[in-house]
Amino acid sequence: MKPTQRYLALDVLRGITIATMITVNNPGSWAHIFSPLEHSKWHGCTPTDLVFPFFLFVVGVSMFFSFSKYNNSLNKESLIKIGKRTLLIFAIGLFINSFPQWMTDYSKLRIMGVLQRIAIAYGVGSLIVLAVQRKYLPYVGAAILLTYWGILYFFGGADPYSLADNAAVPFDKALLGESHLYKGFGIPFDPEGLLSTIPAIVTVIFGYLTGSIIKQTEKIKVPRTLAIYGIAGVIAGFLWGFLLPLNKPLWTSSYVLYAAGWALLVLALLIWVIDLKGYTKWTSFFVVFGMNPLFIFALSGLYAKSITRFIHVTEEDGTVVNGYTWLYQHIFVPLSSDPKVSSLLFALAHILMLWLIGLVLYKKKIFIKV
Numbered sequence: 001m002k003p004t005q006r007y008l009a010l011d012v013l014r015g016i017t018i019a020t021m022i023t024v025n026n027p028g029s030w031a032h033i034f035s036p037l038e039h040s041k042w043h044g045c046t047p048t049d050l051v052f053p054f055f056l057f058v059v060g061v062s063m064f065f066s067f068s069k070y071n072n073s074l075n076k077e078s079l080i081k082i083g084k085r086t087l088l089i090f091a092i093g094l095f096i097n098s099f100p101q102w103m104t105d106y107s108k109l110r111i112m113g114v115l116q117r118i119a120i121a122y123g124v125g126s127l128i129v130l131a132v133q134r135k136y137l138p139y140v141g142a143a144i145l146l147t148y149w150g151i152l153y154f155f156g157g158a159d160p161y162s163l164a165d166n167a168a169v170p171f172d173k174a175l176l177g178e179s180h181l182y183k184g185f186g187i188p189f190d191p192e193g194l195l196s197t198i199p200a201i202v203t204v205i206f207g208y209l210t211g212s213i214i215k216q217t218e219k220i221k222v223p224r225t226l227a228i229y230g231i232a233g234v235i236a237g238f239l240w241g242f243l244l245p246l247n248k249p250l251w252t253s254s255y256v257l258y259a260a261g262w263a264l265l266v267l268a269l270l271i272w273v274i275d276l277k278g279y280t281k282w283t284s285f286f287v288v289f290g291m292n293p294l295f296i297f298a299l300s301g302l303y304a305k306s307i308t309r310f311i312h313v314t315e316e317d318g319t320v321v322n323g324y325t326w327l328y329q330h331i332f333v334p335l336s337s338d339p340k341v342s343s344l345l346f347a348l349a350h351i352l353m354l355w356l357i358g359l360v361l362y363k364k365k366i367f368i369k370v
Contacts, residue, residue: 007065008274008275008280008283008287009267009270009271009273009274009275010058010061010062010267010290011283011286011287011290011291012270012274012283012286012287012290013054013058013263013266013267013270013290014055014058014062014289014290014293015285015286015287015288015289015290015291015293016286016289016290017051017054017055017058017293018055018289018290018293018296018297019286019289019351019355020048020051021051021052021055021114021297022296022297022300022347022350022351022354023037023344023347023348023351024037024038024039024048024051024347025300025301025304026300026304026346026347026350027343027344027346027347028328028332028333028342028343028344028345028346028347029328029339029342029343031339032339032340032342032343033340033343033344034340034344036048037344039248040247040248042162042163042247042249043161043245043246043247044245044246044247045246045248045255045258045259049248049255049259050259050262050263052114052248053200053203053248053255053256053259053260053263054259054262054263054266055118055293056117056118056121056200056203056204056207057203057204057206057207057210057259057260057263058207058263059118059121059122059125059204059207060125060129060203060204060205060206060207060208060209060210060211061207061208061210061211061214061267062207062211063122063125063126063129063204063207063208063211064129064207064208064210064211064212064214064215065211065215067126067129067130070130072129072130072134073130074127074130074131078126078130082122082123082126082127083123085119085122085123085370086119086120086122086123086126087119088119088370089115089116089118089119089122089294089370090115090116090119090120092115092294092298092370093113093114093115093116093118093119094109094111094113094116096113096115096298096301096302096305097109097110097111097113099302099305100305100309100310103309107179108179108180109180110180110181110182110190111176111180112172112176112181112182112190112192112193112194112197113192114192114297115294115297115298116192117192117197117200118294120194120197120200120201121197121200121201121203121204122204124201125201125204125205125208126204128140128201128205129204129205129208134209134212137205137208137209138209140205141202141205141206144198144199144201144202145199145202145253145256145257146253147198148198148199148252148253149244149252149253151167151195152166152167152168152244152250152252155167155170155171161244161245161247161250161252163185163186163187163189163249164187166189166250167195168189168190168193168195168196168250169187169188169189171193171194171195172189172190172193172194172195173188175194176190176193176194181193185249189249191248191249196249196250196251197251199251199252199253199255199256200251200256202253202256203256203259203260206233206256206260206263207260207263210226210229210264210267213225213226213229214226214271219275219276220276222268222271223268223269223271223272223276224268225268226264226265226267226268226271227264227265227268227269229261229264230261230262230263230264230265230267230268231261231265232261233257233258233260233261233262233264234257234258234261234262234265235261236257236258236261237254237255237256237257237258237259237260237261238254238258240253240254240257241254241255241258246258285355287362288355288358288359288362289354289355289358291358291361291362291367292358292361292362292366292367292368294368294370295361295368295370296354296357296358298370299354299357300350300354303350303354304324307322307323307324307327308322308323308324309322310323311323311324311326313326327346328342328343328346331346332345332346332349
């Protein structure tokens, strides 16, 4: 369905988020990245650390409008929709993790991931927002965040918010198995694990509540209302961070408030610029991403894996490199004397390629609902 003017800012925010997610996930070299495009090493919050919660937030906002056809209530039809979408998104994420299957050791297959977290947060979040009266949702969200804080504090080790001693490690090991966890932190720890997905559900709930504000507030007052809540969220999350550090891998409760606050502020700005002031000419690039977001994101992952695993080139010195590395070293490294610039150009080139694919779909009015 073509986006209406009223909701154009939401499609733009969704598109900006997806484009940024792909950019930070596909640098030419992980050794050469501009600092704003890097995740925090552990505690802290960079602009890149805000991208994933922004997407979950937008998922929540969209849920409010998509569930209006079910009167925002839990019934047979809405349950079927939630169940199918949750399973489909999770299955796509698992497929990407295992791709290509014939080269996968399933005994070491990572079970969780970005799409898997989106699926669970969407599925559980949907059940909560449809089963609980809207006026009680802030209290449900607060209870979840406080409970998660308690779990981290009381069930963690001597340093409960550290990589080695956090409660998510033994929890995810017990439920998923150590061999099925992410190993990128040097130990078996999954930044999209099951325990840390619990507070991510609240990010979706906050988005859903934002959708209700947009729907029920006079249009001219929406940006100001969202901005007030956004400032409150940023301040509350920042102050809470002195007790419970802002931490994306653990998706700490303070981080949930802080990230949701920034998402509210950005959405408020976009609504003011696009929907109230009418500055829309620049939005078409991001709308293309925003109309097929999960499909384009999944395609980017499959593409990166394909050129890495299936394409190999023998260099003049006899060394063999994969297609991803060859493309970066031979096409993009010569473009700049600064390796960080070359690395960014590599990522932006892939953004353009995926945008062209999205543009074809958009022109043909093909919107792949995942």
